Amino acid sequence: MKRKEYWLSSISKLYSAIKTRWLHDYIKQNKIVVRQEEITLQEDFFGTYQTNQIIITIGSRILILKPIGGIISGAYGRIDIKGTKGTINLILNESAQWEYKVKTPFVEYIILDKHAFLEIIEELM
């Protein structure tokens, strides 16, 4: 798979996991609302292209997962999760897994799963 396709399909797969597995129960119970918005990215290597960001709403609090770019160092793409309490970077590895950045206090990347994602929501909101 070409790099741009890998990046874009990985974004879709992540969003799908969030909506249909990780947050599914909360969405069903109307505790969380997730909506998708189209955004335009421009990168020298890929040109101008469309992808999506998702906006997670819990009550009056909002969290945005925004794709930053597919051409980044040491990974195949980055999405920033931005909440009122800060931003956490997700990067895409070569095994189609998303890793999130933590400081312990040194920078490390840990594989993202449902448990970690729920913790991130709690931390950033």
Place this chain on the structure above:
Amino acid sequence: MSSKRNPGPEYPDLIELAEWHEANIASLKIYKERVFEATVNPSLTILSKFRGLQDEEIHETFDLIEDEVKKLFQFSILSVTEGNIRKDFFDRINDAANKDTVSKKYRKLYDKAGSPEKARVIKLQSLLDIWKLTFTAQKTKDKIGQYKTNLHFRHWMAHGRYYPLGFHANYEPRKIARECEEIIRMIAQTKI
């Protein structure tokens, strides 16, 4: 006191320090290239710190590191220079054979301090003021003056940068090392 010593971890040579700074910067540039290479080839191993960066972020990150490395070497060069000046102070007061003007003025300062412990914390500015009065050539006075100005930066670094720095002659470590080396050499050669 000789202006040329064998470089070592405890008492490094100023010119060596400036060259080590340049070696650090050259190494950083090579590593920066590797991080850029990792945008094209993401499987390339790089430190976690540098993963996930876009081009502009890579530039910004390395600019910060280069600036910090530069500061550390500037600080190191100024501190080692201070060490040389203070060592010369004790060399002069400890050798009774030294009858030159500076040694006499140094002994007065030492006596006023009252003890070796207190003499160790005599303000460097006081020693430099004696040298500024001793040297007659304007060029030499200017070098001492420049060193005194740089001491604001040295103190700012030594005390953890908790206050605004103000003016900082942000010269390359090579230039600072050359000027400081010259001061140390002139001091060593001066037996007025």
